[in-house]
Amino acid sequence: MNGLMMDFPLTLSAIFRRAESIFRRQEIVWRNADRSISRYTCADFAARARRLAAVLLDLGVARGDRVATLAWNHGPHLEAYFGIPLMGAVLHTLNLRLHPDELAYIVNHADDRAILVDESLLPLWEQVKPKVNVPIVIVIGATKPVADGYLEYEALIAKAQPALDLPDPDERAAAAMCYTTGTTGNPKGVMYSHRALTLHTFGLLLDAGMGLRENDTVLPVVPMFHANAWGMPFGAIMVGAKFVMPGPYLDPASLVDLFIRERVTLTGGVPTIWMGVLQYLDANPGKFDLSLIRAMYVGGSAVPQALIEAFEKRYGLRILHAWGMTELAPLGTVSHLPPALDDASDAVKFAYRAKQGRPSPFVEIRARGEDGLVPWDGKTMGELEVRGPWVASSYYNRDDAADRFTDDGWFRTGDIATIDEDATIQIQDRSKDLIKSGGEWISSVALECALMGHPAVAEAAVIPVTSAKWIERPLAAVVLKPGASATPQELKAFLAPQFAKFWLPDDYAFVAAIPRTSAGKFKKSELRDQFKDYQAAE
Ligand code: ADP
Secondary structure (H helix, E strand, O other): OOOOOOOOOHHHHHHHHHHHHOOOOEEEEOOOOOOOOEEHHHHHHHHHHHHHHHHHHHHHOOOOOOEEOOOEEEEHHHHHHHHHHHOOOOOEEEOOOOHHHHHHHHHHHHHHOOOEEEHHHHHHHHHHHHHHHOOEEEEEEOOOOOOOOEEEEHHHHHHHOOOOOOOOOOOEEEEEEEEEOOOOOOOEHHHHOOOOOOHHHHHHHHHOOOOOOOOEEEEEOOOOOHHHHHHHHHHHHHHEEEEOOOOOOOOOHHHHHHHHHHOEEEEEOOOHHHHHHHHHHOOOOOOOOOOOEEEEEEEOOOOHHHHHHHHHHHHEEEEEEEEEEEHHHOOOEEEEOHHOOOOOHHHHHHHOOOOOOOEOOOOEEEEEOEEEEEEOOOOOOOOEEEEEOOOOOOOOHHHHHHHEEEOOOOOOEEEEEEEOOOOEEEEEEEOOEEEEEEEEOOOHHHHHHOOOOOOOOOOOEEEEEEEOOOOOEEEEEEOOOOOOOOOOHHHHHHHHHHHHHHHHOEEEOOOOOOEEEEEEOOHHHHHHHOOOOOOOOO
16 A cells, blocks of 8 residues: 655755745855855845756756866855756766866766866866866856856856756756765765755754754855765755855854854864864954854864863854765764753763764664674774665765675765764774774774863874884874973873773874865875884884
């Protein structure tokens, strides 16, 4: 016996129509490359997204074609987020911090038919162009006439009529794609369906997710080329929140200025961004009032407990720690304090919030150790496996990566985690970063998060180095705060009460900076290269 309800497709088109018809007056704001601020209404946005859809149809872009973007967070990028899927093509966001060769690989692998590129990123595109074959290049934000063979976004939009009668795509059709940067091997493409992105948006809007509301002003610091800006553009448009984009200016001063100027209430980005904002606030005591911000979602790499405490105690700002992956569109877990801890001490609450939290509805988790699935005891480490309607089922044209998916339909995350009895996960490491010392696992993430709680330490990353006796031992690369000092002995003594003795690094390297990935995470592969000949002290 079937149910007798409508088979209504779950598409971005429906999310778009909702905003277009209900939230017409809502504001959308962004900072331009010349630092000026642009703003328009949701009605303007919707009309321009429909014009973009018409432009692409007119240029011969077909359903299923990949249309790339190489752009910062701004209005036209948001138009692409909806206009491209609306006409049935696939939005392919390109990471503008990648090497031109990597970009060329990705563009070729995805077989992009067209690209929308910021004028300020044309120098990067010019390095990619000779290695790829993309027939249609559209320049966004042009301040001067575009070169021969290129089209100009504003001119195309001005000429086009909004495409009004577009049939909804099939909900299983691809709406967007994004390549994981991957520290080993070539980047892998994740192909999101309309259905997956729509359900992800529902998940995001729950209080157990990011809880976006109509009266929020949402500012994604996370780039729109990084895992769909964590789904915030789709979420904000679906609930009708005010949406603010920082353009290319992700430095603390520009961000804080925009938070205050636009009365931002909800934001999100990787930890290194917030470490910078914290230092900026500390350096300017009493100067900025950020009290309107009710939630800062932080993820992409582990958030040190000290960062959560510092923001809350010094500025009353609430960090919510989230775990996700490009392969999960990207939301996996969020660390909202469970009611059972309402009466717990601050110390217990902060320790909980430094974990990655519990899975979103429909994201199912388990972890596998060498001897099979591990118990949910908060102690036993295993590789986290997930499944759900917004989890990738395979990579785009990468049969060689089929081993990332289990035979019974789970995705192997490559993250080593413990799972508490109540399903709260704590990421201990990426499997490739885990340190194995004398046969025992040591979590580099736990050590570096603890080190970043030392008052003299600005940043820390822990990597394995060779040890004659133990095979591997942890080495802590440490960036000290300006003017601060600390000795290895002091740092070790600081860690000692928190960890088993064999976890404590004996080796410390004081460095000027920790190398970063294109997404602003610590790039441990580069650090490992730097210290590949290093011999541990013991
Ligand atoms: P990339 O591989 O380019 O970093 P992703 O953004 O998809 O691409 O990264 C996902 C990975 O980031 C996860 O597998 C995990 O290792 C790490 N990660 C994400 N969020 C967290 C978090 N809150 N704590 C620890 N690690 C995290």
